[in-house]
Amino acid sequence: MEPVTLIVSAIALGATAGLQESAATAVKEAYEALKRLIRDRYQDVDVAPVERRPESEAKRGSLEEDLDAAGAGADDELLAAARRLVQEVRNHEPAAGAAVGIDLEGVEAAALRIGGVTSSGTGVRVRQGKFAGDIEINDVRAGQEPPGRP
Known part of the structure; x- marks a missing residue:
């Protein structure tokens, strides 16, 4: 998976799982950490459209384009945060993937x-x-x- 695609997939998974009241603390924390890195390093990138509609291929595609243009695919710390979130969702909220x-x-x-x-x-x-x-x-x-x- 391309690095930026991984980041966008993690955001979509986090929006699906991490925003639910019943989500595990580990999922919520990993999701917030990923969003914080994006917010702090890529101020022109807005994850809100994917948060509102994580199932939307168009919204995910737009976020992927913005992250790619910002050079986020080369950000090792951001990639590690995305991988951590995917792992936490896999461990605690595996049904979230079906929603996206x-x-x-x-x-x-x-x-x-x-x-x-x-x-x-x-x-x-x-x-x-x-x-x-x-x-x-x-x-x-x-x-x-x-x-x-x-």
Whole structure:
């Protein structure tokens, strides 16, 4: 997964899980830490649209573009915070991924590429996968009927 895509995915997951009253303290803290880093280092980047609509591919795409333009993909501390949030969501709020069309579990990473998914349920779900590199997920449309179906 590209660094900026990871950051945006973490924001979407955090917005889905971390803003819920029932969210684990670890998820809330990791989400706030990630947002604080973005706010402190990239003042022109606004995560609020993704917070309001984390399932929106357009909102996530816009945030990804803004973070990329700001050079956030090269920020190791920001990437570490995003990874921590993804891990905390995975540990404490695994159902949050389904709300944004991504539901990963046990993934270690190595060249998994998924794109063009339209689903009436969860867009992508990977369970207990072990990979040796990156995971790239693009163009996921969850909660919709696949083309050609009534």
